[in-house]
Amino acid sequence: MGSIERIKNVALRVAKWHKAGYQIVVVPSAMSGETNRLLELVHAISPQPDPRELDMVAATGEQVSVGLLAIALKELGLDARSYTGWQVPIKTDNTHTKARIVEIDGARVQQDLAAGRVVVIAGFQGVDNEHNITTLGRGGTDTSAVAVAAALNADECLIYTDVDGVYTTDPRVVEEARRLERITFEEMLEMASLGSKVLQIRSVEFAGKYQVKTRVLSSLTDPLMPLEEEMHSGTLITFEEDKTMEQAVISGIAFQRNEGRIVVVGVPDTPGIAYQILGPIAAANIDVDMIIQNQSVAGKTDFTFTVGRNDYARAMDILNQHIKGQVSAQQVLGDPKVSKVSVVGVGMRSHVGIASKMFRTLSEEGINIQMISTSEIKISVLIDEKYMELAVRALHKAFELEQGRST
Amino acid sequence: MGSIERIKNVALRVAKWHKAGYQIVVVPSAMSGETNRLLELVHAISPQPDPRELDMVAATGEQVSVGLLAIALKELGLDARSYTGWQVPIKTDNTHTKARIVEIDGARVQQDLAAGRVVVIAGFQGVDNEHNITTLGRGGTDTSAVAVAAALNADECLIYTDVDGVYTTDPRVVEEARRLERITFEEMLEMASLGSKVLQIRSVEFAGKYQVKTRVLSSLTDPLMPLEEEMHSGTLITFEEDKTMEQAVISGIAFQRNEGRIVVVGVPDTPGIAYQILGPIAAANIDVDMIIQNQSVAGKTDFTFTVGRNDYARAMDILNQHIKGQVSAQQVLGDPKVSKVSVVGVGMRSHVGIASKMFRTLSEEGINIQMISTSEIKISVLIDEKYMELAVRALHKAFELEQGRST
The missing domain is CATH 3.40.1160.10 (Acetylglutamate kinase-like)
Structure with missing residues (x-):
């Protein structure tokens, strides 16, 4: 009030x-x-x-x-x-x-x-x-x-x-x-x-x-x-999920502009490695958003996550000073200027092709996808910050959101 | 704070x-x-x-x-x-x-x-x-x-x-x-x-x-x-009352500058007359301070009281419009510019002469006393507002308060 x-x-x-x-x-x-x-x-x-x-x-x-x-x-x-x-x-x-x-x-x-x-x-x-x-x-x-x-x-x-x-x-x-x-x-x-x-x-x-x-x-x-x-x-x-929703697939495009991406490169794929990296980050009261760890190759893997941009510098400091050596990482890379764009829709569960439509749309606009993360009802991608508005507009159009729920 | x-x-x-x-x-x-x-x-x-x-x-x-x-x-x-x-x-x-x-x-x-x-x-x-x-x-x-x-x-x-x-x-x-x-x-x-x-x-x-x-x-x-x-x-x-207080008589001079005095003249001295006069005043949320009613003469008496000056006009209205006729008063008189001056002291209980000293002091300054009211440990007088400071100073001096408790 x-x-x-x-x-x-x-x-x-x-x-x-x-x-x-x-x-x-x-x-x-x-x-x-x-x-x-x-x-x-x-x-x-x-x-x-x-x-x-x-x-x-x-x-x-x-x-x-x-x-x-x-x-x-x-x-x-x-x-x-x-x-x-x-x-x-x-x-x-x-x-x-x-x-x-x-x-x-x-x-x-x-x-x-x-x-x-x-x-x-x-x-x-x-x-x-x-x-x-x-x-x-x-x-x-x-x-x-x-x-x-x-x-x-x-x-x-x-x-x-x-x-x-x-x-x-x-x-x-x-x-x-x-x-x-x-x-x-x-x-x-x-x-x-x-x-x-x-x-x-x-x-x-x-x-x-x-x-x-x-x-x-x-x-x-x-x-x-x-x-x-x-x-x-x-x-x-x-x-x-009422009748009018049955055909609906995507309800909206959400985004988070100010993210920073951090990659800990070449860490040994051993139990507890995720905790060793993220424990000190959490202890410093830094919220972590997306987390990705790929299949390891030759016992080594890359561990990637995103943080809010305000916390980026602090997170990098912690990694370089305290964690990099402990986990025997080859290097720590980062990009403080990334954004997350997500398509959200409960109809996604029963529909195929949403992901491919999303990726094709971004590709047609020449936008490179840096990271992908999915849940049952959303697909999020991390992209260069400068493409954020473009990506949101293109996806909004591709899923025909201006016309009511896309089919 | x-x-x-x-x-x-x-x-x-x-x-x-x-x-x-x-x-x-x-x-x-x-x-x-x-x-x-x-x-x-x-x-x-x-x-x-x-x-x-x-x-x-x-x-x-x-x-x-x-x-x-x-x-x-x-x-x-x-x-x-x-x-x-x-x-x-x-x-x-x-x-x-x-x-x-x-x-x-x-x-x-x-x-x-x-x-x-x-x-x-x-x-x-x-x-x-x-x-x-x-x-x-x-x-x-x-x-x-x-x-x-x-x-x-x-x-x-x-x-x-x-x-x-x-x-x-x-x-x-x-x-x-x-x-x-x-x-x-x-x-x-x-x-x-x-x-x-x-x-x-x-x-x-x-x-x-x-x-x-x-x-x-x-x-x-x-x-x-x-x-x-x-x-x-x-x-x-x-x-x-500790030893140092034994000889003490007066501890201070208190005063209330902004009072108004009201006299209901010639009311019959019958039971309930005080309530008939003050009930409507209290009902109008007007605080009454001093109240005096003298011995009646020939079945008639004067009923006098004081109110805060801000309430004076309202109190007079109530009396003239509603009460005067009811109680068969001869007239209602008032003075909106009076002050109350009091000498206070627990030693007064065991000492005579405090009242006379107070009255003599005021008389020597040519100050007329309009009303007197006493309790066990204080004597209050009502005087014309213009003499208030003079009265307080004269009494403060007479009781030697600047030198410690008067004896």
Whole structure:
């Protein structure tokens, strides 16, 4: 939620749904800029603050929001009541700053709903077994919303964001990108983890685990738009591959621009070699994305992986200084300017030829493929950064995504 | 607490006490301006916000403070832990925005103290029986501090404020005003309620009820000043009249500048007449200060009381429009420009002549006394506002307060 004006708009929207007879639970985020303001206060005192105390401070942003939203709802004549995470309670483990939700007791909320109240629950936060306040980390409010929907057996969880749904690819790259009316949970998971940052990946996982019908839609529309229109807007994440999906193959093109590729050349193909290489990288808190190890030739193999570009230099240092000698590698090569492009689609499972169509398309554009990695419903390739937009546009066109699901 | 710099200063001061071997519990207020910022957000949404939701928002100011202070303490190498009101828990009744503390469970705090931790507790807030967040109203942090000290059987409760103690009178009025090293609880109560706004009156009442040795001292001193000096600075509120007090009579001159005096003339001296007059005034949320009703003559009496000057016009309206006729008063008179001046001292109990000395002093200055009211340890007079400073200075001199307690 942004300014006071946006809080009032949220209240108008909620009132509209409530008036139509729906029982509503709202999980607002902190006001725009508030979480950053709090983190700046903390970091002005300590560069490495105690995580428990950081959570104590950070959780107040959402607490302010729920109180203000409840007041705005009451101002519209609705009965409303706000709850913090601990009041619900939303129980989590004790991993401060990135806690995981363990259990939600919906009893108090259900009582309020039965009494005709709108319930407003603070997102992003919970409480551990010892009554400490915890937060869920980035995107935690989405996760809270989906988890609350699961705990209450909600018909649908509506996630209002600053985009109006999930697209076949980023409209800033491909003008013809089209909003998907539906996407399966598995596709959404791949799209989220591959860089379409509409929903935080943890909230998608939660939706999958508890089969929460989740809709992503825009918070920037007129709050008084017709309900019938609003309830069919955005993108619905589903759990059944319905009939219209049967012929569908590819739902979208995802990409990750800023990657770096690292190859440890000529390491002995012995057990534990992958751990010897990646252990110190993980210990330095560097996330590794794609990992490839080819069949060995003459007892030697090349071990390749990608990292975020910001971590590239640090990863290379660690490899050259500490690991190269230990694993008797011939050399360590790297390229800090690569991008990953992926085609995603649940229909891929039962269709052949997707990979070859993808590779042919890239080849026709003269784009060299540096690495390939596949899952059941996606194929990712690593290419030179400068070809990224070209690749995305060519694939979007080849799979006819601008015309609806490709067949 | 003010800025980040002030939080760091508080941490330095606490560390100094901790290093000297004291077990410390700190009850910080919200950062400077934070509570007002939160209330402005609320009032931008609703002129009459729901009190429960107002508390939800307002309580976050102190929650931010405790987290930041704990982080600052850890940054100095101390082990510290912060708690909100509900985490302690500080249990209150359910009167939102002005809740009263019912019970404090000190068990968790005691465990932390025993483990060598500094404990930081959010002031101004608590939790009711149904897990709703409550706040204690203006000055609530002082009250929280005293209540926590009582619950933990603390040796002493130190209240750091923006003044360096309790004075014989306001130094802005009398240059020779002198800081009192000690003051009894009852004197403090009279001084607080009479306008020396060093401590909120509720915190003084709490200190009295639970016999908490409380010291008022300055937060503006060098946090690293010698401990020995700091622990004897400020003003100690005591519960015994010690030997040095035996001969003492007057501890200070308190005053209330902005009062209005109202006289309901010639009302029948019948039971219930006071309630008939003051009931509607109280119902309009107007605080009444002094009340005087003289012996009746021929079944008629004059009923006189004072109100804050801001409420004067409203009170006069209510009396003239609704009450005057009902009680068959001859007329309603008033003066919006009067001040109250009081001499306060526990020694007054056993001394005669204080009243006459006071009246003679005022008479010598040509100041007319409009009303007189007394308690066991104070004498208050109402005078024309323009003589207020003169009266305070003359009394301060007459009772030799600049030289230590008068004899």
